[in-house]
Amino acid sequence: MKTKKLLPVLSLIVTAFIVFACNNDDDLKPVISNLEVGHNDSIFAGEAIHLEFEVSDDELLAYYQVKIHPEADHKSATTIHWELDTVFTEISGLKNYTVHHHEIMVPADAKHGDYHFHLSVVDKSGNVAEEEKDLILTESNGEHEDH
Numbered sequence: 001m002k003t004k005k006l007l008p009v010l011s012l013i014v015t016a017f018i019v020f021a022c023n024n025d026d027d028l029k030p031v032i033s034n035l036e037v038g039h040n041d042s043i044f045a046g047e048a049i050h051l052e053f054e055v056s057d058d059e060l061l062a063y064y065q066v067k068i069h070p071e072a073d074h075k076s077a078t079t080i081h082w083e084l085d086t087v088f089t090e091i092s093g094l095k096n097y098t099v100h101h102h103e104i105m106v107p108a109d110a111k112h113g114d115y116h117f118h119l120s121v122v123d124k125s126g127n128v129a130e131e132e133k134d135l136i137l138t139e140s141n142g143e144h145e146d147h
Helices: 002-022
Strands: 031-037 042-044 048-056 061-070 084-088 096-105 113-123 128-138
Touching: 031 113, 031 128, 048 061, 061 096, 084 096
Parallel strands: 042 128
Antiparallel strands: 031 048, 048 096, 061 084, 061 113, 113 128
């Protein structure tokens, strides 16, 4: 009789132990901080984009992906819309890193207007952290060229 009453309680304890034991820190996603894109969220036709952020993870990092696309309908046949989708791997195998580069070039003939920036950072376990920003692409006046 005691065994029949004890069995459900024991089953519940074992199930709870399994759930909590499997829920460890292996599924923590990377942490992105201090994201800077362009100059005050403006990017300029014919210039490189300033990109800077800090990233850290409890495990090893794998890569980050940058996507930029126009906010407006980008199916128009009369204008040239610029889009970007690229992956960077310099963070691979590291636990933390400060990204700072000017490797993304905006074409001189890119259509001016509102754009959307997506940053995804992926660690070796496949966990993903994401950040987004609204950007404005305008004509360069030569004051913002990055070196």
